[in-house]
Amino acid sequence: MRYGSSVEVRLPSELGYEKVAMSTAASMAALMGFSDDRIEDLKTAVAEACINAMEHGNQLNSSLCVNVVLSSSDDELEVKVMDDGRGIDTKPTAPNIDRKVLGEEDPRGMGMFLIQSLVDEAEWHKGPPGKSFVRLVIKLDKENS
């Protein structure tokens, strides 16, 4: 794969469309030679990032797009998922299943944790509208993260 190829996808902020981004990302990762296991990890991470961008970033306002930029280099695939919200810069925290099962913690709130757990790098950036993003990286030589 030529160094620096990139693919861009724009999705409406409508739940369900994250599946389109999952397919695009999976296909790009397959072109780069990632294993099926790593592609599954990437798909879940991309889905969660897109859902957050739609729900929390764009408040499900269907006139706003989620922009996904997939950039390949020799040994890694970088995915940026951008939204029009204010973004977030706190780190994900691990869900506490005991507290969840006791009803002391929202049963949701696992997306950022999953993203961080499934990819090799994950960073959240606050930015002006359209420039808040999460950046994920999966590395080709690191078959098991």
Added chain:
Amino acid sequence: MRYGSSVEVRLPSELGYEKVAMSTAASMAALMGFSDDRIEDLKTAVAEACINAMEHGNQLNSSLCVNVVLSSSDDELEVKVMDDGRGIDTKPTAPNIDRKVLGEEDPRGMGMFLIQSLVDEAEWHKGPPGKSFVRLVIKLDKENS
């Protein structure tokens, strides 16, 4: 599916990336409820349109993008594949297999014919750079084209 949702994908003009557009289109069509058969038809049509845009439109110049816009409405999926070339406005002609096997016709030259045969509508438009496109439509109520 909400009337008028659209997804946009930009690909580098590099052979192989048509597979990314195929996956994106297939996933969008699956969301809309198209059958697996129709999705296969769409995938081949989208692949051929992207290859033509890369090869003939953008002359495989990797700094030029192919832009694919997928627009859903109640009963159809429209796909526009745009390139930076001068475009084409001739109709596809059916390949003549006898002449091909005799070496009297290029063995290639089947892409436009396949596109037209596999989708419900196909139109080629000449335009200024970035605005030449082929427009494909598959219809939800027409399960066998």
Added chain:
Amino acid sequence: MQAATKVAQRTAKAASGDSVTIVSFSGDIASTSKDAMMAAYHEVDPTVAKILLDFTKAGYINSSGIAIIIQMLLEAHAAGQRTIGIFGLTPHFQKVFTMVGVAKYATISADEASALAQL
């Protein structure tokens, strides 16, 4: 935009001889599945002590879908003596369910046979 979640309920015998209610989910397991999934869970007779959640035919699963399963674990925990098992997940989702802690409150098995063998 999400594939409607479909639900089916049946009964099977565990290795222990106990009766087990199996609730099968197909389609997407996502936020839109909540009503269908919780209704299916509430339809199970309250006296049933062993439940298996079958995801063999589930397609796409996201974290909001996993939260619905955690909601079931919460209700089972609050109600007391009820064991919940999960089967039919792909290896990827077995890993994901384990990552978020679900495996602490529900045994995760590859398929129905191994799930029943453990109950």
Added chain:
Amino acid sequence: MQAATKVAQRTAKAASGDSVTIVSFSGDIASTSKDAMMAAYHEVDPTVAKILLDFTKAGYINSSGIAIIIQMLLEAHAAGQRTIGIFGLTPHFQKVFTMVGVAKYATISADEASALAQL
């Protein structure tokens, strides 16, 4: 960017008792496959009268890939007495191959057994 086309050659017996050379292609069947596919075709002994092209393990096929197969049909036609059959295509690609006329010069069968039965 395209999955390298891999090729394997083996021999089988047709229903008629004749020996058949089977050339199997896996990976993408696209413009980048041309050298590998034509080299595999040229490696078949020129005296072999019956060839089957096996696409069971092929993934993505596009019109440039089909053009390579037409090139084989052209060479077989020019050389005279050689029968070419094709099997292992999905129903979609059986349809596509038929649309462009390939079925006029090569019998298209679903699988190896039905391909051999016809030779």
